[in-house]
Amino acid sequence: DGGITQSPKYLFRKEGQNVTLSCEQNLNHDAMYWYRQDPGQGLRLIYYSQIVNDFQKGDIAEGYSVSREKKESFPLTVTSAQKNPTAFYLCASSITQGGHGYTFGSGTRLTVV
Amino acid sequence: EDQVTQSPEALRLQEGESSSLNCSYTVSGLRGLFWYRQDPGKGPEFLFTLYSAGEEKEKERLKATLTKKESFLHITAPKPEDSATYLCAVQGLINDYKLSFGAGTTVTVRA
Numbered sequence: 001d002g003g004i005t006q007s008p009k010y011l012f013r014k015e016g017q018n019v020t021l022s023c024e025q026n027l028n029h030d031a032m033y034w035y036r037q038d039p040g041q042g043l044r045l046i047y048y049s050q051i052v053n054d055f056q057k058g059d060i061a062e063g064y065s066v067s068r069e070k071k072e073s074f075p076l077t078v079t080s081a082q083k084n085p086t087a088f089y090l091c092a093s094s095i096t097q098g099g100h101g102y103t104f105g106s107g108t109r110l111t112v113v
Numbered sequence: 114e115d116q117v118t119q120s121p122e123a124l125r126l127q128e129g130e131s132s133s134l135n136c137s138y139t140v141s142g143l144r145g146l147f148w149y150r151q152d153p154g155k156g157p158e159f160l161f162t163l164y165s166a167g168e169e170k171e172k173e174r175l176k177a178t179l180t181k182k183e184s185f186l187h188i189t190a191p192k193p194e195d196s197a198t199y200l201c202a203v204q205g206l207i208n209d210y211k212l213s214f215g216a217g218t219t220v221t222v223r224a
Contacts, residue, residue, distance in 0.1 A: 104156035
């Protein structure tokens with residue numbers, strides 16, 4: 001079955017450590033996104049990519065980095081510069097931008113220890 | 114900037130007690146309004162897309178409607194399995210690279 005796979009499901013980060021969240025899709029979608037979800041708030045866009053080897057900052061990109069070397073993959077790195085990284089991270093994809101809903105992964109819960 | 118406000122924040126219903134969720138939005142030209150269902154600890158699951166005022170979509174006990182300023186998600190005769198957080202999102206003509214989400218309405222249906 002086609003879908004989006006996020007791993008790991010749970011991730012723990014120590015102070016000063018960089019961690020990478022994986023996102024893989026087999027839907028042949030061009031566009032991929034990373035959102036952050038905090039309690040009581042709407043999903044907020046971190047980064048998005050419309051084609052391979054191209055990506056753009058979203059609304060809250062500071063302290064995060066991404067790459068898009070393959071159409072299927074869009075990993076997110078949470079760097080030590082992100083001061084409040086504890087959150088639920090969601091990866092999504094869509095056919096093209098404009099008028100289409102997203103397909104979401106199952107999410108990664110990141111906790112600072 | 115596109116904005117979405119959902120109300121109420123939480124809704125507790127008895128099984129069979131119908132109700133409605135509200136999604137108010139401001140957007141510079143609407144490309145689409147989306148409803149998602151999210152279960153605890155999981156990613157959102159797509160329910161509906163609405164494109165123009167007056168449009169309605171149905172799926173089992175759920176019905177979504179759209180006006181120029183808001184959308185409603187009606188839950189008819191809910192069952193406990195309808196318990197979830199329902200998210201509303203808009204995509205504008207200008208910021209069409211992203212969906213802007215509301216904070217959601219958490220629905221609990223008691224048997």
